[in-house]
Amino acid sequence: MTQPSDAAASLPSGAAFPSASSGPLHDAGAVPPCEGKATGSGQSGSLGRADPAPNRATLAAGAGVSAGGVALGRGVLEGVPKVVLHDHLDGGLRAGTLLELAGEIGHELPASDPGALAEWFVEAASAGSLERYLTTFDHTLAVMQTSAALTRVAREAVIDLAADAVVYAELRFAPELHERRGLGLQQIVDAVLAGIDEGTQEARRQGRTIVAKLLLDAMRQADRSEQIARLVIDNRTRVAGYDIAGPEKGFPVLHHMAAFELLSEASVPVTVHAGESDGLNSIWQAVVKAGARRIGHGVALVEDIAGLGLPGSPAGPWDEDGFDAKPSADGGAQGGAEFAQLGELAHWIRDWGIVLEMCPSSNVQTGAAESISAHPITALKRLGFAVTVNTDNRLMSGTSMTQEFTRLMSEAGWTLGDVRDATVNAAKGAFIHADERDGIVEEVILPAYAAAGQTPLA
Numbered sequence: 001m002t003q004p005s006d007a008a009a010s011l012p013s014g015a016a017f018p019s020a021s022s023g024p025l026h027d028a029g030a031v032p033p034c035e036g037k038a039t040g041s042g043q044s045g046s047l048g049r050a051d052p053a054p055n056r057a058t059l060a061a062g063a064g065v066s067a068g069g070v071a072l073g074r075g076v077l078e079g080v081p082k083v084v085l086h087d088h089l090d091g092g093l094r095a096g097t098l099l100e101l102a103g104e105i106g107h108e109l110p111a112s113d114p115g116a117l118a119e120w121f122v123e124a125a126s127a128g129s130l131e132r133y134l135t136t137f138d139h140t141l142a143v144m145q146t147s148a149a150l151t152r153v154a155r156e157a158v159i160d161l162a163a164d165a166v167v168y169a170e171l172r173f174a175p176e177l178h179e180r181r182g183l184g185l186q187q188i189v190d191a192v193l194a195g196i197d198e199g200t201q202e203a204r205r206q207g208r209t210i211v212a213k214l215l216l217d218a219m220r221q222a223d224r225s226e227q228i229a230r231l232v233i234d235n236r237t238r239v240a241g242y243d244i245a246g247p248e249k250g251f252p253v254l255h256h257m258a259a260f261e262l263l264s265e266a267s268v269p270v271t272v273h274a275g276e277s278d279g280l281n282s283i284w285q286a287v288v289k290a291g292a293r294r295i296g297h298g299v300a301l302v303e304d305i306a307g308l309g310l311p312g313s314p315a316g317p318w319d320e321d322g323f324d325a326k327p328s329a330d331g332g333a334q335g336g337a338e339f340a341q342l343g344e345l346a347h348w349i350r351d352w353g354i355v356l357e358m359c360p361s362s363n364v365q366t367g368a369a370e371s372i373s374a375h376p377i378t379a380l381k382r383l384g385f386a387v388t389v390n391t392d393n394r395l396m397s398g399t400s401m402t403q404e405f406t407r408l409m410s411e412a413g414w415t416l417g418d419v420r421d422a423t424v425n426a427a428k429g430a431f432i433h434a435d436e437r438d439g440i441v442e443e444v445i446l447p448a449y450a451a452a453g454q455t456p457l458a
């Protein structure tokens with residue numbers, strides 16, 4: 001297939017996918033959030049049953065958040081099983097590890113103690129632009145250029161996620177950014193896979209069960225996407241899928257169609273960073289042209305949903321009549337979602353269950369969303385999109401899965417049921433076989449959330 005020009009393959013306005021503001025609109029309808037009902041057999045799940053009840057002694061600790069109007073401690077969130085689909089290996093280093101590895105090679109860092117260094121990353125990554133955010137990776141990438149360092153970082157990432165009760169994780173990184181000291185692409189992948197195995201075993205010794213998979217990233221601004229696609233295919237039994245990341249504006253996925261064609265022919269699932277710093281057209285290209293099963297971020301999807309009352313969402317005709325469809329102050333965007341109208345692309349993504357890997361803290365830092373309370377994830381969830389919650393870069397956002405959910409509960413009105421639904425969505429969107437996904441949902445996630453919901457509050 002020849003590489004199409006940007007113009008020829010860009011989102012046709014008002015044609016195949018009319019925008020919500022100008023094209024014919026369809027009533028979105030109110031779709032109830034997933035109730036997390038058990039379906040299927042779940043016969044071959046590879047995870048053991050998690051401890052279903054969070055430690056009651058911790059229930060009163062931490063910030064108070066709401067579980068359907070009932071005060072809920074952070075300890076509950078720390079205990080319930082979680083799934084992360086979007087977590088960058090080079091964005092999740094422990095600050096202490098970064099200091100040690102930098103010391104070994106003489107790389108200068110902006111701070112010399114772990115606490116100050118961790119603070120520097122969050123501050124530097126909060127400049128409000130994706131391009132500025134990405135410059136913080138200069139430091140982490142600098143120390144991840146040997147097999148030993150890659151193995152250590154991967155091992156610690158798995159251990160840290162498991163300690164946060166993450167039961168299934170997909171870690172991702174771009175092998176081409178780790179060749180500076182002479183490692184080959186396959187050596188780089190081998191080193192990370194060794195670390196994932198070691199971390200999984202160490203977590204098990206600590207009493208935590210986690211399944212961790214690897215995705216390989218190509219970079220939008222580079223020309224090695226086809227080579228990375230072949231690397232994924234060569235490691236098909238050990239690498240779960242493919243992603244493309246990097247600066248979005250000016251670097252369309254259309255420049256990488258040969259890679260996506262190879263992946264499609266080899267039945268490799270693909271996710272694409274899109275709709276983070278660029279608009280609807282970028283999401284359209286990811287889904288329609290690159291064949292993405294999941295979208296990294298996808299915040300710009302609100303441009304195709306009228307009447308949400310959120311930044312980027314076109315006004316609905318009812319707004320001019322003075323009808324109040326704005327989000328309520330305390331309930332996130334629920335009010336807006338009830339009256340939203342979807343354009344064709346939004347319908348397509350919702351109706352086919354294309355998973356949105358949203359990263360609330362990161363999205364606020366890069367300016368993709370104004371705040372946690374105004375983040376589109378809440379409205380999209382109410383509308384029945386397959387939203388998932390992710391860390392993106394734990395170091396740059398000073399975050400964890402527990403932290404992301406805590407913020408959504410305290411700032412955007414989420415309940416424990418919302419957390420469960422997003423976790424089920426993530427498990428069902430995992431790049432593993434359907435029976436494995438069902439096993440995680442039915443044997444691990446649902447029993448634990450049911451138990452947590454029934455746990456008497458202290």
Ligand SMILES: [Zn+2]
Nearest residue numbers: 086273296392
């Ligand atoms: Zn990302």
